[in-house]
Amino acid sequence: SQQGEExxxxxxxxxxENATMNCSYKTSINNLQWYRQNSGRGLVHLILIRxxxxxxxxxxxxxxxxxxKKSSSLLITASRAADTASYFxxxxxxxxxxxxxxxxxTRLQVFP
Amino acid sequence: DGGITQSPKYLFRKEGQNVTLSCExxxxxxxxxxxxxxxxxxxxLIYYSQIVNDFQKGDIAEGYSVSREKKESFPLTVTSAQxxxxxxYLCASTGxxxxxxxxxxxxxxxx
Numbered sequence: 001s002q003q004g005e006e007x008x009x010x011x012x013x014x015x016x017e018n019a020t021m022n023c024s025y026k027t028s029i030n031n032l033q034w035y036r037q038n039s040g041r042g043l044v045h046l047i048l049i050r051x052x053x054x055x056x057x058x059x060x061x062x063x064x065x066x067x068x069k070k071s072s073s074l075l076i077t078a079s080r081a082a083d084t085a086s087y088f089x090x091x092x093x094x095x096x097x098x099x100x101x102x103x104x105x106t107r108l109q110v111f112p
Numbered sequence: 113d114g115g116i117t118q119s120p121k122y123l124f125r126k127e128g129q130n131v132t133l134s135c136e137x138x139x140x141x142x143x144x145x146x147x148x149x150x151x152x153x154x155x156x157l158i159y160y161s162q163i164v165n166d167f168q169k170g171d172i173a174e175g176y177s178v179s180r181e182k183k184e185s186f187p188l189t190v191t192s193a194q195x196x197x198x199x200x201y202l203c204a205s206t207g208x209x210x211x212x213x214x215x216x217x218x219x220x221x222x223x
Contacts, residue, residue, distance in 0.1 A: 042216045103154055
């Protein structure tokens with residue numbers, strides 16, 4: 001029962017452009033997290049935003065959270081070819097704190 | 113260095129065989145998880161464990177089994193009952209914070 005759905009499924013941009021990915025979820029959450037996965041590798045945690053936060057920054061990453069719309073966005077500014085990867089959101093649901101629920105991911109391709 | 117280690121990186125299974133995937137962590141995390149990932153797809157939860165000697169089924173537990181005899185170890189057995197086992201398997205752990213640490217994955221192929 002996946003809770004998170006990312007949009008778009010795939011995104012192709014040029015180096016230097018900004019990349020925006022969106023995540024929608026279904027139930028109340030404690031926090032929402034974004035992860036990155038390089039092809040054939042494990043996931044790496046990028047950033048966590050709590051339900052009482054609206055925006056968070058980490059380097060070139062900006063995450064927003066709108067709990068009224070049950071949605072989040074991840075913005076990568078001034079993208080680089082090395083940012084090419086899949087990006088997943090994961091929610092920590094209030095109803096079940098035992099596990100994270102991952103979305104379907106956005107595949108980002110950044111062309112040099 | 114603290115981390116989570118999966119082995120082997122590649123695994124081949126014959127029809128009707130059981131195979132076991134290893135997952136070890138030295139992060140002193142209580143919770144551990146197994147996910148399955150199919151090409152171009154998200155992660156689906158197979159099993160998870162919040163404490164030693166206890167584990168719960170995830171969304172797709174059929175055809176899989178686990179054990180949690182030690183805090184550091186959470187092996188996954190893919191049994192012959194799993195009819196479509198070819199996939200990428202990811203193990204993860206979490207501590208007090210819910211940030212998950214992942215292993216590098218095991219790619220299982222049926223031959």
